[in-house]
Amino acid sequence: xxxxxxxxxxxxxxxxxxxxxxxxxxxxxxxxxxxxxxxxxxxxxxxxxxxxxxxxxxxxxxxxxxxxxxxxxxxxxxxxxxxxxxxxxxxxxxxxxxxxxxxxxxxxxxxxxxxxxxxxxxxxxxxxxxxxxxxxxxxxxxxxxxxxxxxxxxxxxxxxxxxxxxxxxxxxxxxxxxxxxxxxxxxxxxxxxxxxxxxxxxxxxxxxxxxxxxxxxxxxxxxxxxxxxxxxxxxxxxxxxxxxxxxxxxxxxxxxxxxxxxxxxxxxxxxxxxxxxxxxxxxxxxxxxxxxxxxxxxxxxxxxxxxxxxxxxxxxxxxxxxxxxxxxxxxxxxxxxxxxxxxxxxxxxxxxxxxxxxxxxxxxxxxxxxxxxxxxxxxxxxxxxxxxxxxxxxxxxxxxxxxxxxxxxxxxxxxxxxxxxxxxxxxxxxxxxxxxxxxxxxxxxxxxxxxxxxxxxxxxxxxxxxxxxxxxxxxxxxxxxxxxxxxxxxxxxxxxxxxxxxxxxxxxxxxxxxxxxxxxxxxxxxxxxxxxxxxxxxxxxxxxxxxxxxxxxxxxx
Numbered sequence: 001x002x003x004x005x006x007x008x009x010x011x012x013x014x015x016x017x018x019x020x021x022x023x024x025x026x027x028x029x030x031x032x033x034x035x036x037x038x039x040x041x042x043x044x045x046x047x048x049x050x051x052x053x054x055x056x057x058x059x060x061x062x063x064x065x066x067x068x069x070x071x072x073x074x075x076x077x078x079x080x081x082x083x084x085x086x087x088x089x090x091x092x093x094x095x096x097x098x099x100x101x102x103x104x105x106x107x108x109x110x111x112x113x114x115x116x117x118x119x120x121x122x123x124x125x126x127x128x129x130x131x132x133x134x135x136x137x138x139x140x141x142x143x144x145x146x147x148x149x150x151x152x153x154x155x156x157x158x159x160x161x162x163x164x165x166x167x168x169x170x171x172x173x174x175x176x177x178x179x180x181x182x183x184x185x186x187x188x189x190x191x192x193x194x195x196x197x198x199x200x201x202x203x204x205x206x207x208x209x210x211x212x213x214x215x216x217x218x219x220x221x222x223x224x225x226x227x228x229x230x231x232x233x234x235x236x237x238x239x240x241x242x243x244x245x246x247x248x249x250x251x252x253x254x255x256x257x258x259x260x261x262x263x264x265x266x267x268x269x270x271x272x273x274x275x276x277x278x279x280x281x282x283x284x285x286x287x288x289x290x291x292x293x294x295x296x297x298x299x300x301x302x303x304x305x306x307x308x309x310x311x312x313x314x315x316x317x318x319x320x321x322x323x324x325x326x327x328x329x330x331x332x333x334x335x336x337x338x339x340x341x342x343x344x345x346x347x348x349x350x351x352x353x354x355x356x357x358x359x360x361x362x363x364x365x366x367x368x369x370x371x372x373x374x375x376x377x378x379x380x381x382x383x384x385x386x387x388x389x390x391x392x393x394x395x396x397x398x399x400x401x402x403x404x405x406x407x408x409x410x411x412x413x414x415x416x417x418x419x420x421x422x423x424x425x426x427x428x429x430x431x432x433x434x435x436x437x438x439x440x441x442x443x444x445x446x447x448x449x450x451x452x453x454x455x456x457x458x459x460x461x462x463x464x465x466x467x468x469x470x471x472x473x474x475x476x477x478x479x480x481x482x483x484x485x486x487x488x489x490x491x492x493x494x495x496x497x498x499x500x501x502x503x504x505x506x507x508x509x510x511x512x513x514x515x516x517x518x519x520x521x522x523x524x525x526x527x528x529x530x531x532x533x534x535x536x537x538x539x540x541x542x543x544x545x546x547x548x549x550x551x552x553x554x555x556x557x
Contacts, residue, residue: 009128013114016136019382020106023140026391027099032401034095035394037145038495039271042403044446045146046098047433049089052078054439058090062234067421068441070454070483071518076231076239077449083228084183085148095400102145104183105152110139112156117357120162121303127361133378134357140385141349142393144272150189151273153180154350157190157221161197165204165214177221186225187232188272189346194222196347235449242452244480253322261319265345266312273346276388280381281356285311288359291366301362307355311348318345356381398497398548405547409438412542412553416521424518426461426485428504429496429525430549443517448481455480460513462486485509485522496525498543498550504528511535515556522554 026034036042057064057075065072079086084104088097114135122131143152157180160173184190197218204211226233235243253261267278275281285308292301320326321342364374397403413420424443425435432444443458459466459476466473468488475482475492484494489504496502507528522528522536531538536554543550 009132012129012132016110016132016139017107019136019386020110020139023386023389024099024103024106026389027095027102030391030399031095033399034391035397035399036098036390037142037394038397038403041145042400043431043433043494046089046094047404047437048078048447049086049097050094051436052086053090058086062231062238068439069436069445069447070443070450070458071424073445073447073450074235074239076235077447079185080229080231082182083148083185085146098145101148105143105148106139108149108156109141109143109152110135112153112159113138113353116155116159116162116354119159121354122357122361124361127364130357130360130364130374130378133382134353134360137356137378137381137385138349138353140382140388141276141353142274142385142388142390143349144188144274147185147188147272149180149184151346151349153184154189154193154347155354156180157193158350161200161214161217164217165211167213169213174217177217178224181221181224181228186229188343190225192344192347193350194218194225195344244450244452244455244483245448246452247455247477248479252324253319254324258319258323261322262316265318266315269348270318270345273349274388275349275352276381276385277352277356280377280384281352284356284359284363284377288362291362297362301358304355304358304362307351307358311351311355314345314348314351318342398495401546402548404434404437405544405549406438408542408544408547408549408551409435409440411544412523412551413438413440415540415542415553423520425521425523426514426519427523427525428485428487428528429490429494429500429502430523430551431494432484434549435523443514443519444484446482446484450483455483457513457517458483461510461517461519463510464508490526497548498525500526502526505530507531507534509534509536511556519556521556524552524554525549527552528554 027036051066051068052058055066055068057066058081060075062076064075066075066078081087085097085101088100091097092100112135114131117131117134118128138152138155141152144150149156156176160176163169163173181190186194201211201214201218204214267282269275269277288301288304289308292298292305298305360374360377363370363377416423420439420441423441425440426432426442426444427435431446432442433446435442436445462476462485465487466476469486469491472486472488472492476484476486482494486492487504487507489506490496490502503526504524507530511534521539528534528536528538531554535557537557539553539555541550541552
């Protein structure tokens with residue numbers, strides 16, 4: 001009987017891994033013709049990795065700069081060289097690196113959630129279907145690609161910490177905690193996870209449990225993150241030059257909008273920690289809660305209740321971080337502006353899917369006639385997540401090849417005929433990551449960390465445009481991560497494809513400020529009808545079948 005159960009469990013694990021492979025297959029078969037996320041991916045991180053790998057500053061000092069971006073972007077803005085994802089992009093072509101990163105993340109996400117549920121939450125042997133099914137669903141969530149295991153690695157870390165806490169530790173748990181910092185980010189997930197583990201240890205301590213192995217492992221992992229992220233630590237402690245994060249103002253929502261955002265986040269989640277839980281997972285959570293209430297199972301299912309409450313509290317915390325009532329505190333304590341404490345909600349994928357597993361267990365344990373319902377919920381969640389595959393969700397967006405348009409920009413480079421380091425460009429209507437990916441030196445960029453003095457210099461170029469439009473003025477002045485050539489007529493849109501009919505009729509740029517920064521060319525995705533007023537001359541237009549853009553090349557006179 002045990003052999004039969006093990007065979008069934010092994011079969012389910014192999015089936016889950018096969019489904020993950022099917023999910024990943026478009027990345028391997030389509031390569032650059034694949035469609036993947038643009039926001040905070042193609043428009044930024046993928047280009048950053050390429051720029052960094054070709055800059056000669058991959059191992060540069062903490063004071064080094066990347067000359068290709070904004071006349072000298074601090075090297076520290078591109079993060080640590082101790083991250084494995086950086087080396088994937090150094091060793092492999094971009095899409096191969098991307099596919100490998102997706103594979104690593106999803107396989108270890110599955111493994112971590114499966115082990116966590118099996119060893120700590122669903123120990124009953126008859127619950128293997130739930131453990132494997134929930135782990136598969138968790139591994140298919142549309143996580144933020146450059147986050148790596150920052151959220152999806154939390155189950156594996158929690159599995160390790162719980163074993164250490166319970167006295168069932170082996171070398172495997174310590175190995176996991178040692179390796180995770182090299183494929184995750186402390187600010188994009190694990191700072192908040194480690195804080196939670198710290199609170200967990202303190203509660204244990206108060207209750208009389210003096211588990212120093214737990215404390216030791218927690219301190220070691222924290223110290224390792226500080227070493228891996230030494231550039232971030234250096235910038236935070238020793239870099240005295242004001243940067244763009246110093247003008248990040250987030251406390252602007254009214255109480256009513258905060259309440260709405262709480263429930264919106266609870267149901268829909270967040271783009272950087274998407275869980276797609278709003279239909280079937282929530283149905284399981286509320287059905288399980290109904291069973292607990294009706295049968296008074298509060299004591300037996302207290303862990304489920306804790307996870308459900310924590311799930312909601314994290315959504316409320318995320319929303320209230322933007323409440324304007326925080327303003328007096330943010331003025332007094334500047335770190336509340338420069339560090340995004342709202343990211344405690346990055347714990348929610350872990351919380352939601354453990355809760356999903358516990359909820360399915362509650363339903364499973366009611367009666368035999370309810371067990372098919374558990375299978376239905378697992379299959380339904382997996383199917384809906386398969387529908388969130390990038391190739392499906394983003395099929396109307398440019399493919400990777402169309403987005404970066406290497407053939408087209410090679411033609412532009414040849415037309416200009418100068419070494420790329422001898423002139424600077426800016427873009428209108430396309431992301432500056434596109435020229436950057438193609439080796440051009442750009443005055444515009446998308447980065448959350450660059451000198452505040454440069455932001456002011458760049459603002460002078462678009463000052464009149466910002467005056468016309470409150471939306472882009474607030475977006476630039478109170479955040480500024482997108483240091484773009486914003487215009488009133490285009491607003492917060494930066495992807496005008498070659499079939500666009502949009503034109504710029506009343507553009508007002510400070511061309512002198514642009515030239516002072518070294519700007520020689522503008523790559524515009526739309527025609528500028530009053531180019532002569534802005535001391536711009538249309539040199540030529542460029543189109544390519546393999547590109548999503550039509551580029552109007554303007555020279556700054």
